[in-house]
Amino acid sequence: MTDEQISTLIEDEDSFHDFHDALNDYAPHIEALVALLRQQPGDTGAVADLFRTFHNIKGDASLCRLSFLVPFIHAAETLLARVRAGEVPFTPRLADVLLLSTDRLQQTVEALAANEPTGGLHLKELTASLEALKSLPPPQLERACGQLIDALTGVDETRGEAPDLAALTADRTGDLAFFKQLALQLERRSSLFTGRTERNLTLALLTNQLAGSPVDADQLRAAVYVHDLGMMLLPETLWVGSRVMNDAERALMREHVGWASGILQRIPGWDLAARIVLHHHEKPDGSGYPQGLLADEIEPGAKIMALVDAFESVMVKQGARGQPRSTLRAAAEVNAADHQFDKYWVNCFNRAVQHLLDERT
Numbered sequence: 263m264t265d266e267q268i269s270t271l272i273e274d275e276d277s278f279h280d281f282h283d284a285l286n287d288y289a290p291h292i293e294a295l296v297a298l299l300r301q302q303p304g305d306t307g308a309v310a311d312l313f314r315t316f317h318n319i320k321g322d323a324s325l326c327r328l329s330f331l332v333p334f335i336h337a338a339e340t341l342l343a344r345v346r347a348g349e350v351p352f353t354p355r356l357a358d359v360l361l362l363s364t365d366r367l368q369q370t371v372e373a374l375a376a377n378e379p380t381g382g383l384h385l386k387e388l389t390a391s392l393e394a395l396k397s398l399p400p401p402q403l404e405r406a407c408g409q410l411i412d413a414l415t416g417v418d419e420t421r422g423e424a425p426d427l428a429a430l431t432a433d434r435t436g437d438l439a440f441f442k443q444l445a446l447q448l449e450r451r452s453s454l455f456t457g458r459t460e461r462n463l464t465l466a467l468l469t470n471q472l473a474g475s476p477v478d479a480d481q482l483r484a485a486v487y488v489h490d491l492g493m494m495l496l497p498e499t500l501w502v503g504s505r506v507m508n509d510a511e512r513a514l515m516r517e518h519v520g521w522a523s524g525i526l527q528r529i530p531g532w533d534l535a536a537r538i539v540l541h542h543h544e545k546p547d548g549s550g551y552p553q554g555l556l557a558d559e560i561e562p563g564a565k566i567m568a569l570v571d572a573f574e575s576v577m578v579k580q581g582a583r584g585q586p587r588s589t590l591r592a593a594a595e596v597n598a599a600d601h602q603f604d605k606y607w608v609n610c611f612n613r614a615v616q617h618l619l620d621e622r623t
Contacts, residue, residue: 273327277326295311309342319335331385338392358407366414441484448493463487466483469610469611470566492520546603589618
């Protein structure tokens with residue numbers, strides 16, 4: 263189904279927005295129930311509540327005349343029906359499939375609300391994959407869930423030589439130590455940011471290393487530290503919270519890359535880092551900011567930074583909801599929006615995420 267076909271199926275804009283608002287209320291409840299079931303997979307009450315929640319979402323989609331969403335939601339509901347009936351156990355992989363499916367549903371609805379393309383979200387293909395799970399016995403179901411998670415997150419079973427993560431994050435100059443202290447000051451502005459500097463640094467440097475290190479590591483490290491410092495010049499309500507910004511606020515928010523880049527431009531030797539920071543919200547199709555650059559005009563380091571920044575935004579969003587941060591879910595959301603990023607670097611980013619997951623096992 264094409265984007266044009268989907269958009270014509272929104273029969274009533276008011277009903278669509280009602281569904282959009284309701285889904286935003288349902289999503290945190292789903293996350294809470296899944297978190298509970300991870301700890302207590304045999305909690306039949308939580309399973310029943312989770313099933314009812316998906317059933318209610320499906321009913322709302324039908325009531326709001328969004329019939330093109332119903333098969334997708336029904337497929338997830340059917341999977342939960344099997345758990346409720348005792349046919350299959352509630353496993354960590356099944357939990358991830360349900361959360362990733364909820365995320366993808368939200369992404370689809372958000373894209374439609376913003377009049378953005380939805381083709382890259384592959385909702386039709388994901389529906390078919392979920393439907394294929396409804397009759398598989400437990401061992402096959404577990405493997406199929408793993409394959410679906412891999413497809414959604416861009417993370418696969420391929421393993422390479424583990425990189426030396428400690429070496430990647432070692433600072434070598436006084437300037438970098440100064441930049442790091444500035445980044446840590448930003449972290450202290452909100453508990454949601456705790457650990458973001460180290461997360462961003464490790465992921466950016468590892469992505470670069472897995473691509474053969476085409477970007478100077480120190481320049482990239484400086485960009486990681488400084489890229490969001492301009493945020494501290496903005497009202498905190500704009501960058502801590504989840505409310506929708508108006509046009510004036512959105513325009514003000516876009517100023518932060520220039521301010522951050524300016525810090526680096528004023529210190530000799532960091533011109534490349536300054537360009538990385540300035541370009542990290544540019545998009546290959548020219549729809550980014552502040553300059554509307556096209557793919558080949560964007561610094562490679564900025565393409566890495568764009569992926570890392572998007573990943574971190576999802577992690578912060580999860581924390582704001584009071585839910586455990588999930589690397590898999592954040593990676594899936596980045597991959598779902600891969601049209602916003604350079605595909606070569608998406609592949610390198612996915613390999614970096616895989617290495618980080620391997621480090622935890």
